[in-house]
Amino acid sequence: MAHVRVAIVSEPLDITAEIERVSAGRGDIGAIVTFTGLCRDEDGRLEALELEHYPGMAENEVKRIAEQAAGRWEISDVSILHRHGKVRPGEIIVLVVTASKHRHAAFESAEFIMDFLKTHAPFWKKEHTAAGAVAWVAAKQADDEAEERWNNSD
Amino acid sequence: MAHVRVAIVSEPLDITAEIERVSAGRGDIGAIVTFTGLCRDEDGRLEALELEHYPGMAENEVKRIAEQAAGRWEISDVSILHRHGKVRPGEIIVLVVTASKHRHAAFESAEFIMDFLKTHAPFWKKEHTAAGAVAWVAAKQADDEAEERWNNSD
Amino acid sequence: MKLVYFAWVRERIGMAEETVDPPRSVETVADLLGWLRTRGDSYDIALGESGAIRVALDHDHADHDASIAGIREVALFPPMTGG
């Protein structure tokens, strides 16, 4: 069974530390895929994103997604780290790391995890613009469709 | 057009430095995907991989693959770094970084690049075992098939 | 039964959580949403586009036709935008 690590944190995420944690002293990993989701500045309009989450459920749901990926692909390690609270442009919102002997398992499991995080993890983004406006980010139809495709057998 | 960076080097590769190079001071990147291909120890049997390459052609071919990816997906940055010479277990053989506003472009372009590197980049791996044996690594049929699928329209 | 609200559902209702004791006729999530909307304008505005309301029962995603029998915590929120 894969090593699964999940964390919902309010501090900045460190990709280097997470890769190091997964790969240090290991001779059995051939492929590591990382996905880093960053806060964009929207052409300078955005001052910050505020990430609300559902404590308790968020951890459970993210862990469930990690375990689903580990059950579906031959991966030795999976880490999912997600910020909550205020995030500034250029900072990391979400970090996914998957490791495997084989590259396709590492790629596909990371993409699966991102598609399910978007549609299943109880987080909500609110935009704070430099001009002082505040608005909830709307969910994207494209994210539902991205998740849907994993329900087909492949 | 995307920022393309390609390097064929004999020194250890640094994933952190490359992510930093791509993302530092940028507010327009929403997604970064990295692929790290590591030298496995084959249950302790492997002492080192020796990577032979075709100087001149290797740089050209890797650059061509990066540019193909940049032409096919909406990516703002693509880096491909590849080792040559002796590589020890746990060290990085190849590092691919793609950045985009959108996650699917970043994932797919990185996977495309890896599939084409395996079949088109003029590198050859030789195994040196701890017991002193030496053998060329055979190409995998699976790699040809992985490359083939990108020729279908999608 | 504890109700918890998130994002614009929370803002429109004007609170993050409350404890309620719905009548026996409220058996499903859909029943609960209908009953809540009778409790005031803020609820009606928050839950009016009921197709946009997502639900979790004791931390598990659920559909609007799910039974709420025995559930301790019902969460109501908009479509998620994490990741």
Place this chain on the structure above:
Amino acid sequence: MKLVYFAWVRERIGMAEETVDPPRSVETVADLLGWLRTRGDSYDIALGESGAIRVALDHDHADHDASIAGIREVALFPPMTGG
């Protein structure tokens, strides 16, 4: 015309590169491979499984039926195993 060899093709032929002047009848990569195999056992062993031999003409991948007219550097090597 410069020939360069890599991996086990290089090891079996016993050198990394050489300059050759094939006869006029040698027009394609396949012709070149056939002519090289007449030059000695080491060539015959290296290039015998011709289906396993990959080719680049002036740094571009090419098929065995490609013309070598005007080419300055021909590379012969096994299937690649990089990445």
